[in-house]
Amino acid sequence: RKEVEQDPGPFNVPEGATVAFNCTYSNSASQSFFWYRQDCRKEPKLLMSVYSSGNEDGRFTAQLNRASQYISLLIRDSKLSDSATYLCSPAGGSYIPTFGRGTSLIVHP
């Protein structure tokens, strides 16, 4: 089993839609979780941190399910500018940050 698994997509949604991505991880010792956003040919940038059960920031909500070892990212009222690749990254427990391969989101008019 890969350490971090994400559906690569692409998720193709219209503006205004709600979309959710899941990320599963294998290291049960992971203590903190991050979602990064990466635009084409740019570096990943932190979108959200999750340290307990979840986190909400405007249109973005992250939920953590430790029992099932997955994290989700929900985007409400999608904007064209949300089009990007979203990387999931559990941290802690192994000292090496791990990343999923990312989920591609395309928001169309």
Place this chain on the structure above:
Amino acid sequence: DVKVTQSSRYLVKRTGEKVFLECVQDMDHENMFWYRQDPGLGLRLIYFSYDVKMKEKGDIPEGYSVSREKKERFSLILESASTNQTSMYLCASRTGDNEKLFFGSGTQLSVL
């Protein structure tokens, strides 16, 4: 704001050349990392460093070496560049385990 600076945004080198990629961070971070990113393969860890003069191999260290003589600077060295090292190279740093990463803007390296 934390700044992680990579010396070059684009680089073109010839096969067999020795290549240096420099990365500097300005927030006194302990940990620094070098990744390469290729389409469909995600981020792959080449080397990392927990502290000055310390280095550890990541998942794909072959053909690379690193140097960390000062806390703020982490250099990636391609001893003899090959065409299969054409890639986007990303440097990152963080304060410690469990913490988020800050990335540099990346170096797109082409080896001809």
